[in-house]
Amino acid sequence: MTEENPPPPAAVPHKRRVRYRGKNPRRYEEKYKEHGRDPETIAKVIAAGKTPVGTHRPILVAEILAALAPQPGELAVDATLGYGGHAQEILPRLLPGGHLLGLDQDPLELPKTEARLRALGFDASVFTAHRSNFAGLPQILAAQNLSGADVILADLGVSSMQIDDPARGFSVKLNGPLDMRMNPQRGQSAAAWLEKISAAALGDLLVANADEPNAAHLAPALAGKQFTTTLQLANAIRAVLPRLGKEDADATVRRVFQTLRIAVNDEFSALDTWLRFLPACLKPGGRAAILTFHSGEDRRVKKAFANGLADGTYAQIAEDVIRPTPAEQFSNPRSAPAKLRWAVRAK
Numbered sequence: 001m002t003e004e005n006p007p008p009p010a011a012v013p014h015k016r017r018v019r020y021r022g023k024n025p026r027r028y029e030e031k032y033k034e035h036g037r038d039p040e041t042i043a044k045v046i047a048a049g050k051t052p053v054g055t056h057r058p059i060l061v062a063e064i065l066a067a068l069a070p071q072p073g074e075l076a077v078d079a080t081l082g083y084g085g086h087a088q089e090i091l092p093r094l095l096p097g098g099h100l101l102g103l104d105q106d107p108l109e110l111p112k113t114e115a116r117l118r119a120l121g122f123d124a125s126v127f128t129a130h131r132s133n134f135a136g137l138p139q140i141l142a143a144q145n146l147s148g149a150d151v152i153l154a155d156l157g158v159s160s161m162q163i164d165d166p167a168r169g170f171s172v173k174l175n176g177p178l179d180m181r182m183n184p185q186r187g188q189s190a191a192a193w194l195e196k197i198s199a200a201a202l203g204d205l206l207v208a209n210a211d212e213p214n215a216a217h218l219a220p221a222l223a224g225k226q227f228t229t230t231l232q233l234a235n236a237i238r239a240v241l242p243r244l245g246k247e248d249a250d251a252t253v254r255r256v257f258q259t260l261r262i263a264v265n266d267e268f269s270a271l272d273t274w275l276r277f278l279p280a281c282l283k284p285g286g287r288a289a290i291l292t293f294h295s296g297e298d299r300r301v302k303k304a305f306a307n308g309l310a311d312g313t314y315a316q317i318a319e320d321v322i323r324p325t326p327a328e329q330f331s332n333p334r335s336a337p338a339k340l341r342w343a344v345r346a347k
Ligand SMILES: C[S@@+](CC[C@H](N)C(=O)[O-])C[C@H]1O[C@@H](n2cnc3c(N)ncnc32)[C@H](O)[C@@H]1O
Pocket: 056, 057, 058, 059, 079, 080, 081, 082, 083, 084, 085, 086, 087, 103, 104, 105, 106, 109, 132, 133, 134, 135, 155, 156, 157, 158, 159, 160, 182, 270, 271
């Protein structure tokens, strides 16, 4: 056999490309192709202003570090550990000798974050994870004979991991069970909650939790009804207001989902309790920072800090709210609504 006459290639079965079924893939694996991909693909996802699935990009990191000024040997609390993005920045600044208590009520994501931070070298002497609602911080400090923390951070709301996992039922885009619980082992799902609520109560909550302008039309159409999936609810919301353009309809769906999420997770009660206990959880001179994502949260933080300044509980508070720069909003659109406020406990 000569070079000029090579043997015919072995028959390689032709592999058909998976047919793309339209512009908006419905399946999780199709939508998030970067799952398990290399760092280059992940960098591309970030450069396109998106968050790689299964991760969370921390917001206003430099501004939070400036406000909290964590020092070696200090005790810090990250009350909403999430992916550990902020914790990962705070932890090295506590060394040597410091410790960070990371709290989160999510039993599904917390062990993953704990493992991730351990893999980065933060052992139990510098970092401990606590599955708890942050309203339980006083008990956690007391159980460890700690009088208070030097630094406390709360980054409210849900993480990207929670939003992007359709099985959690937070997503307005991906179909999944209508659940929305940050701790699925407690309380009732959004579907069960919606089935029991009256139209009058839902109307009030749509205004209180999300400033929904169409509350009067939406409430009677949704309250007391059975919706099993996120897509069923999203479609029902759109059907109530058929004349809205796509952008307004999408915004309405987001506001209704936000209303349900806040109610199902009792978010305002937890925040009110937290703001009441916060000064007692801080050492004299201790610093607190809180990131909020909508007006209902920010109003509460602003008022609690202003009252604390007026009665001498806090020595100093942020004069103005701190917002992400246009560059951060562009590179991470999920940061756009964020507002940061800080306070320093009086000595
Ligand atoms: C926005 S994410 C935090 C992201 C985190 N700062 C990071 O950089 O990765 C909010 C997290 O707080 C948790 N969370 C929300 N409300 C909570 C509460 N009342 N108590 C404890 N955890 C809470 C959620 O489960 C979620 O993981």
